[in-house]
Amino acid sequence: MQPRSVPATSTGTALRAVSRLPAVHRSLHGAQRPRPCAPVRAYQITYVGEDGSEVRVQASESDFLLDVGEENSVDIPASCRGGMCGTCVCKLTSGEVDMSEAGDLEGVLSPEQLAAGYILTCSSRPKSDCTVEWKQDWGVSVLDEWKG
């Protein structure tokens, strides 16, 4: 049996296909190229202490309010740091936060407390300029009040 010869038209087709490979590669490479990062938003956070003292700082939308406070000598109590215990409860008196990463938000704060502005600062990222009232023992007293 003799080997089959490849018709000239098939060879030409194959060569044209190979010559297009770099273009395909560039196209795939371009599609996989990482997109530039979106700019990070920064907000002004005002922490108001029990004695009325204020600490104003800048925080990015990726920061947790507990961490930003600690970095600026705002001594909000904390324990689990995952939205499970309620130790870091503070009251948001203005602004908006994202608490979607809290481990057990509904288990820690009642709907009434959430409506009243109580937040878990360990799991709160700012979505606007915010004012946060804090007390040394607020977490304990708020939870005691709620759980009876």
Ligand code: FES
């Ligand atoms: S430190 Fe436990 S809920 Fe924030």
